[in-house]
Amino acid sequence: MAVPITAFVKEYTRAISEGYAAVFAGAGLSKPSGYFDWKDLLRPMAETIGLDVDREHDLLSVAQYYCNQQGTRNMVDQAILNEFTKETSYNDNVAILTRLPISTYWTTNYDDLIEEGLRSSNRKPDIKVTQESLATNIYDRDAVVYKMHGDVRNSSKAVLVKDDYETYEFTHSLFTTALKGDLVSKTFLFIGFSFEDPNLNSILGRIKALLGSSVRTHYCFMKKVQNIGNNEEFAYNKAKQELMINDLSRYGIQAVMLEEYSEITKILKKIEEGHNLNNVFISASLSVPNKNWTTESATKFAHHLSKELVKRNFRITSGFGLGIGSAIINGALEEIMTSKYKHIDEHLQLRPFPQFSSGNNTSFEDLKHNYRIEMIRECGVAVFIFGNKLVDGEEVIADGMLEEFWIAKEAGKKIVPIGSTGGATKQIFDEVKEQIEEFPYLKTYMQALETELDSDKLIKLVSSIVCKLRQI
Numbered sequence: 001m002a003v004p005i006t007a008f009v010k011e012y013t014r015a016i017s018e019g020y021a022a023v024f025a026g027a028g029l030s031k032p033s034g035y036f037d038w039k040d041l042l043r044p045m046a047e048t049i050g051l052d053v054d055r056e057h058d059l060l061s062v063a064q065y066y067c068n069q070q071g072t073r074n075m076v077d078q079a080i081l082n083e084f085t086k087e088t089s090y091n092d093n094v095a096i097l098t099r100l101p102i103s104t105y106w107t108t109n110y111d112d113l114i115e116e117g118l119r120s121s122n123r124k125p126d127i128k129v130t131q132e133s134l135a136t137n138i139y140d141r142d143a144v145v146y147k148m149h150g151d152v153r154n155s156s157k158a159v160l161v162k163d164d165y166e167t168y169e170f171t172h173s174l175f176t177t178a179l180k181g182d183l184v185s186k187t188f189l190f191i192g193f194s195f196e197d198p199n200l201n202s203i204l205g206r207i208k209a210l211l212g213s214s215v216r217t218h219y220c221f222m223k224k225v226q227n228i229g230n231n232e233e234f235a236y237n238k239a240k241q242e243l244m245i246n247d248l249s250r251y252g253i254q255a256v257m258l259e260e261y262s263e264i265t266k267i268l269k270k271i272e273e274g275h276n277l278n279n280v281f282i283s284a285s286l287s288v289p290n291k292n293w294t295t296e297s298a299t300k301f302a303h304h305l306s307k308e309l310v311k312r313n314f315r316i317t318s319g320f321g322l323g324i325g326s327a328i329i330n331g332a333l334e335e336i337m338t339s340k341y342k343h344i345d346e347h348l349q350l351r352p353f354p355q356f357s358s359g360n361n362t363s364f365e366d367l368k369h370n371y372r373i374e375m376i377r378e379c380g381v382a383v384f385i386f387g388n389k390l391v392d393g394e395e396v397i398a399d400g401m402l403e404e405f406w407i408a409k410e411a412g413k414k415i416v417p418i419g420s421t422g423g424a425t426k427q428i429f430d431e432v433k434e435q436i437e438e439f440p441y442l443k444t445y446m447q448a449l450e451t452e453l454d455s456d457k458l459i460k461l462v463s464s465i466v467c468k469l470r471q472i
Helices: 005-018 027-033 038-048 059-070 074-083 092-099 113-120 152-157 162-166 173-185 198-211 231-251 263-276 295-311 325-338 364-377 399-410 423-434 440-451 455-470
Strands: 021-025 104-107 125-128 143-147 187-191 218-223 253-258 279-285 315-318 348-350 381-386 388-391 394-397 414-417
Touching: 005 021, 005 187, 005 218, 005 253, 005 263, 027 092, 027 113, 038 059, 038 074, 059 074, 059 162, 074 152, 092 113, 092 263, 104 173, 113 125, 113 143, 143 173, 173 198, 198 231, 218 231, 231 253, 253 263, 279 295, 279 325, 279 399, 295 315, 295 325, 295 381, 295 455, 315 325, 325 348, 364 399, 381 399, 381 423, 381 455, 394 399, 394 423, 399 414, 399 423, 414 423, 414 440, 414 455, 423 440, 440 455
Parallel strands: 021 104, 021 187, 104 143, 125 143, 187 218, 218 253, 279 315, 279 381, 315 348, 381 414
Antiparallel strands: 388 394
16 A cells, blocks of 8 residues: 655654664666666676667566576676666765665675775675675674675676576575565565566565565555646556555565656655654853852753663763763663663764874864764764863853854754753753744743743653654
């Protein structure tokens, strides 16, 4: 059955956040980077044997016919090698999918876009190409990439003609077993993939036979049939698409219907944003108490704010701000250590600032700026409290906090400034107030954020704001 985009975004975001999301990538994921799809790859070979690839639906047979006529598959192997080793361009969809904390990627593609995307996001891939590689694991891996049809670097072993598909169960039985397990235990997003692939249809059929009606929910993107002026043909194609959508539901696959495939990038960005809303960056520094907050009351507030957010299953990121950073950390740790099933790495990320440059060509100021960008990148919400420091014995506004606000705002993060705490946060609050149309989620809270001094009420207020943001 078809599922609304909003429902898909919510459910797949939850799967990512709870650790059971997976991706199944087909040629359509790689095509925006400049790679051919199957039709374009086989077009010159089809012409050689007198076929028109645009009139053919069984592309496996086209590849097999060509190999039969040539007496060898060498030219097909060479075509793969030439196509998938050429220079390619940046691909937004690959970048987003590999930035997200997804640990399982399956693909029928021969290229290395997924692996390179993971490495670019500082995530270590464990790549499975042969059955032998399934028996070994890379230490400290962040994700497993199953290349079930082979890799460009060993094109002679790639699965690409009818012979390969017909013997797949014997030559790649462990891949079939591994995929069965993941289809049972994870929620897949099928992207850029043709459901006419005979190998996938066979595997899904076995899963159906194994599980009966107890199939897991998966998702795929599908473009709506367009009416290009022929009403009769449009009605026929629309009816056929509806039948296909209903048939996919036998395997638990729900179609996410699109007007254009270009919508996918926007949808993936919404998923990334939704996931990041679980991560709260707390920007805080307090070297000198002010008229409304003593050192003791400010420390207590920071401690209990962090503790409450962890209690509500948020992950706290802290730069260990001057004078108050330890209170944020201790609050998070107290909740983690006293609650069952909570773990430090799931709910607390410490990012203490570098204290000096290592002597490379990057200035110390640039080093700190880049560090702030990286620290804020995976957070969806930025909470600001207090914000002062001492310079030559004089109290001044914490300019580092102002920089963090500008970075967070530029990156589209949700800003929550508690103006009543003073310092740089008050300046941030005043700017947000002047531009409140850019922060509609704060409209009903602005007066309390500006005037409330009761720490318990402020903690309840901030918790309410970030919890509502997470539901978007």
